Amino acid sequence: MPDRPTSGEIAIDVRDVVKHYRTPGRGEVQALDRVSVSVERGQVLGVVGESGCGKSTLARLLTRLERPDSGSVEILGRRIDLAKRGELRELRRGIQLVFQDPYASLDPRQRIGAALAEVLSVHRLPSGDGRVGELLETVGLPPSTAGRYPHQLSGGQRQRIGIARALAVQPQILVLDEPVSALDVSVRAEIINLLVRLRDELGLTFVFISHDLGVVRHLADRIAVMYLGKIVEYGPWDVVSDTPGHPYTRALQTAVPIADPGLDAPPTELVVTGEVPDAADPPSGCRFHPRCPLAEDRCRSVEPLMLPASGRHRLACHVVQSEAATADGTNG
């Protein structure tokens, strides 16, 4: 599929963001280490990685649930990490968050209609049953849902409410933190289709966070792969998901179940063993080297940089980069 048209306008610009957490007993954990990424208006950035790689931290920084230790987070041209109260509320009308767990993200004592109406009234938007009904309709629920409590709804229905609530302020950007991970497989597809529809109909910008490359590739324009607080590969969705360069991405790709087992396994198949190392004590050099089947000596000491592989495709791996250089040399 060809790239969807983009405006070229930058909706999200994250630069050199560092975020540490102090945890008792483990010392300082580096959740994000000099992460930079930007998203154009109307585009979908997929963020992929195992748990603990910092992708949820990124979501919290984008929505100002937390502030970075250093670096900048720009939303629609304004610094959300520096915004004061009034400006922050205004910015929150521009960017909203959909949570992973639809069971935990809705107030159990508030009816759905009241929850949606509250968002509207807090932002002084026209409320009333009409608007609430419209929001419910947007996410494919009947208006009668307004009278229900969260515990009366299924997981998929609740996640639709989570999306409706985020849409209530008419944001331009939606950050989706593992929005389908807590759902049954059958419901997952529906929510993803709903998101695809919202992206196309409302022209929303998405940051779609998931541990599952197979889910992300359904709606992302660009994919960023994260490992231990760093982006290790970034590029157009089809390049990253079909012909990834970084050994970690190739391992993630291998982990995606293949719909048709009759097809040959991808030629890039790589298997990674072991667990994600402790983020409080990240490995020296390339953080992936202890688990990497391609690791060489220099990987243990020198940290690889994000360098362009082709076009907008960038990755951070000594081995792949030098292979590419050699190939270029032979061709040239």
Add this chain to the structure above:
Amino acid sequence: MSVLPTVAEPMGSVPAAPGRSSLLARIWRDRNGRIGLTVIVLLAVIAVLGALGVLPHDPIAQHPAARLQGPSSRYWFGTDQFGRDIAARAAVGIWTSLRVAVVSVAAAAVIGSVLGISAGFFGGWVDQIVSRFIDILFAFPAILLALAVVSALGNGWQNTAIAIAVVYTPIFTRVSRGPTLTVGGAEYIKAQRVLGTPLPRILLRHVLPNVSAPIVVQVTLALSWAILTESALSFLGLGTRPPTPSLGLMVSDARNTVATAWWTLTFPALAIVIAVITLNLLGDGLRSALDPRRDSRP
């Protein structure tokens, strides 16, 4: 980018809305709640009748000629050593006890919950200060603390109420702080922050309703303890000032006469017991009525 095939989820299958009934109706559905509710209304009516002075006998006027008469059709619960009608005095005593209990527990619940929710939600130094202060109050035995406060302020029902409020405030702080720790970290609170909901509104509309169940239940329990404490203070001569009748005072006065006139002790003591049990039953009913998942499950 493919659009995934979907298993048809019946979109209209949101369960029919069961009419969420009022709190009273839900208490009524619980057997204990039903008993508690009935008896507490009965006690309240008796107390109000006593307070209004519409009972056939004056609770304070002394009739030396009618000293220590047993229960009869004229004096239902008999008379005490001054010839006062025990039924009338018990009715006013219930009023005195309930008034002190309600005022003190209301004050304790409001102050204690504000402290507890602040400590649980904000954590850090707010929590440290509140929790240490509460620890100090908890270190004193309840009745000693109440005695100390009353001796400092002097007796009278307002001061008794203040003393009891001081004693029960830490309980409400503890009861509200724990759940607030859980609720404060819940995703639906984070969601409100991202949605830009102002902090006071988050605390009032989202934290308070979700920690209110244990607080409300605690209110009914504290009411019953407050009645006991008020009686104990009155018994010790530090509560209600005579000649105003109070259940504790009546029990105290009956010490000298109980050997010859059992009714002087029995009826006021019974009133205390009934009030305490009733409030406990009501608390039980409330506990089940306040569980949002109890009725209206799909």
